[in-house]
Amino acid sequence: xxxxxxxxxxxxxxxxxxxxxxxxxxxxxxxxxxxxxxxxxxxxxxxxxxxxxxxxxxxxxxxxxxxxxxxxxxxxxxxxxxxxxxxxxxxxxxxxxxxxxxxxxxxxxxxxxxxxxxxxxxxxxxxxxxxxxxxxxxxxxxxxxxxxxxxxxxxxxxxxxxxxxxxxxxxxxxxxxxxxxxxxxxxxxxxxxxxxxxxxxxxxxxxxxxxxxxxxxxxxxxxxxxxxxxxxxxxxxxxxxxxxxxxxxxxxxxxxxxxxxxxxxxxxxxxxxxxxxxxxxxxxxxxxxxxxxxxxxxxxxxxxxxxxxxxxxxxxxxxxxxxxxxxxxxxxxxxxxxxxxxxxxxxxxxxxxxxxx
Numbered sequence: 001x002x003x004x005x006x007x008x009x010x011x012x013x014x015x016x017x018x019x020x021x022x023x024x025x026x027x028x029x030x031x032x033x034x035x036x037x038x039x040x041x042x043x044x045x046x047x048x049x050x051x052x053x054x055x056x057x058x059x060x061x062x063x064x065x066x067x068x069x070x071x072x073x074x075x076x077x078x079x080x081x082x083x084x085x086x087x088x089x090x091x092x093x094x095x096x097x098x099x100x101x102x103x104x105x106x107x108x109x110x111x112x113x114x115x116x117x118x119x120x121x122x123x124x125x126x127x128x129x130x131x132x133x134x135x136x137x138x139x140x141x142x143x144x145x146x147x148x149x150x151x152x153x154x155x156x157x158x159x160x161x162x163x164x165x166x167x168x169x170x171x172x173x174x175x176x177x178x179x180x181x182x183x184x185x186x187x188x189x190x191x192x193x194x195x196x197x198x199x200x201x202x203x204x205x206x207x208x209x210x211x212x213x214x215x216x217x218x219x220x221x222x223x224x225x226x227x228x229x230x231x232x233x234x235x236x237x238x239x240x241x242x243x244x245x246x247x248x249x250x251x252x253x254x255x256x257x258x259x260x261x262x263x264x265x266x267x268x269x270x271x272x273x274x275x276x277x278x279x280x281x282x283x284x285x286x287x288x289x290x291x292x293x294x295x296x297x298x299x300x301x302x303x304x305x306x307x308x309x310x311x312x313x314x315x316x317x318x319x320x321x322x323x324x325x326x327x328x329x330x331x332x333x334x335x336x337x338x339x340x341x342x343x344x345x346x347x348x349x350x351x352x353x354x355x356x357x
Contacts, residue, residue, distance in 0.1 A: 017164055020154055022147035032155065032168060039152045046148060050141045057134040064127040071120040078113045082106055177294060178221060178234060178276065185298045186225070191313065193224040200258060200320075207261045209254045217258045224313055226306035228270045231255055234294075235277040242285075248275055249286050256288070267316055270308055274300075 018026035023046065024035055035042055085102050092098050158164045179196060186192045202214045221232040233252050235244070252273050260268050274290045275282070276297065284291050292300045 017158065020158075021151045023144070024151045024155065032158075035152075035155055036159075039155070043145075043148045043152070046144060047141065050137060050144060054134060054137045054141065057130050057137060061127060061130050061134060064123055064130065068120060068123050068127060071116050071123060074116050075113060075120065078109050078116065082109050082113070085109075177278075178232065178297070181294065181297055182223065185301070191226055191310065193313075195222045195224070196220070200262075202258065205261070207258055209257050214254070214258065217255055219255060224316060226308060227301060227304045228272055228307050229267070229316060231259070231271060231273050233273075233275050235275060235282070245282055246285060249284060249289065252289055253286070263316070263319055267312065267319070270312065 024042070026032055026035075085106050089099060089102055089106075179194065182194055197220065199216045199218050201216055203216070205214075207214050219231060220234050221230075223230040223232065231252070233248055233255070235248055252275060256271075256273055259271055263271075272290060273288070274292055275284065276292055276294050278294050281293050282291055290300075
């Protein structure tokens, strides 16, 4: 069974960037690019419910204000009626018949006044509550608009973050798809090891490339298997011109220079350097490298024969270990133990065969 080591947890890495946003939920590369392309539509969709809610509150507030005015007018009329009737009674103090007729009318008016006062108080309370809600919505609109504008700016700024773009490209099918394909194809194979996304530390090694002393080299994938050692460099985006191909070839040349400095010829003659475009074939400028479209990677291995044994796998890992960062040292140590175990088993089997003879 093939063993996969050092694969990035892209979900966690993307979550780190997602936390930078106030509102926008970054869960995939498709969402990110869609957000960039349709940021104004995104803004409208978020703001529209708030605008609609504010309109609804304003409409209710207007109705309550109108109702409050009606109650105020009714109360004013009642107060006028009470005042008029009270003045008449004051002038006609001795008119018992008038008093008997007018006092119940005043009591009725006072009852009506109490009813309208209660209604007005309830109306005023509802009006106050709605005005507070409208103010909250106004604050929320201002904050949401500010957050959306900041999210849009952050999204555009992230286009300059090479690590973020690399994560999106991997999610788009680059390194992740590569790992998936190899995992499926070699799931029943023995002694296949795929090490992913790691740096070789070259500090103090005095390895130079094009006049530059290299401090580290980043490698997408190394496949270690009986068919040889394969260094893969992924081209996540198909090139629009030859410059991207040349840049990828330059990176692979740099990796090859490092490998030839680390390993002797017995190892390097079994290393194959493969540039892997995601979708369409490319024509390389350098014949020393292979180029295989990702979907055709498995057919690339179909006719290749086993050329190395456990001894060379162990030697490769042994010489690679001192150059790895801390993240991958434990990985290679475990692989070395496995390879050494396989070497010992093979020697024991040879000894048993010899003794039987």
